[in-house]
Amino acid sequence: MKITFNLNGSSAEAEISPSLSLADMLRSQFKIYSIHLGCEQGVCGACTVLLDGKSVRSCLMLAVQADAHDIVTAEGVALLEGENWENIESTLVQSGAFQCGFCTSGMVVSLEEILANKALVTRSDILSRLSGQVCRCTGYEPILLAFETLLDAAHLLRKEQL
Ligand code: FES
Ligand code: FES
DSSP states (O other): OEEEEEETTEEEEEEOOTTOBHHHHHHHHHOOTTOOOSSSSSSSOTTEEEETTEEEETTTSBGGGGTTSEEEOHHHHHHHHTTHHHHHHHHHHHHTOOSSOTTHHHHHHHHHHHHHHOOOBOHHHHHHHHTTSOOSSSOSHHHHHHHHHHHHHTTOBOOOOO
C-alpha cells in the first residue's frame, strides 16, 4: 500500500506492506539512522519520534499509521531548532549527557517535545519523561542537567520549592 506523510518538514511517500513498523520503514526506506532499535518492545525509548508533535515509540507503530501525519526525527529536530541546535549540541556535550550515544537521539526528540510545547516544566516533570528513556551509560544526572540548562535558557523551567 502507498502512504504519504510529512517527514522532517518535507513531503514523503512510501510503498509499504501493512505489517511494516514505522521504525523499520524510516530506517530502511528513508535512511533515518538516528532511530535506534534497542528493545523493539516499547521499553527503551531509543526509537522515539514525534508524531504530530507527540513522542511515540516508532518500534510499536505501524508505518501505515504515519499516513497523512507529521513525523519528526532527531534529524528534523536539528532543522526545527535552527540556530539553537548548536546550543543544544554544545550543552549536551558540556554536560556529559552522552557516552555511547545509543539513547541520545531519543533523548533529543523528547527534549524537542518539551521545547515545542512551550509549557513550563519542573525537574520532576523532566525526571518523569526520562523514566521512559533508557540510558545505560550516563547515570542520567548529566542528561538531567542538560535538559534543565536548555529549558532554563528557553524560560520553560519552573523551579520547585525544596
Ligand atoms: Fe522502541 Fe525500545 S526500540 S522502545
Ligand atoms: Fe549510552 Fe545513553 S549514552 S545509552
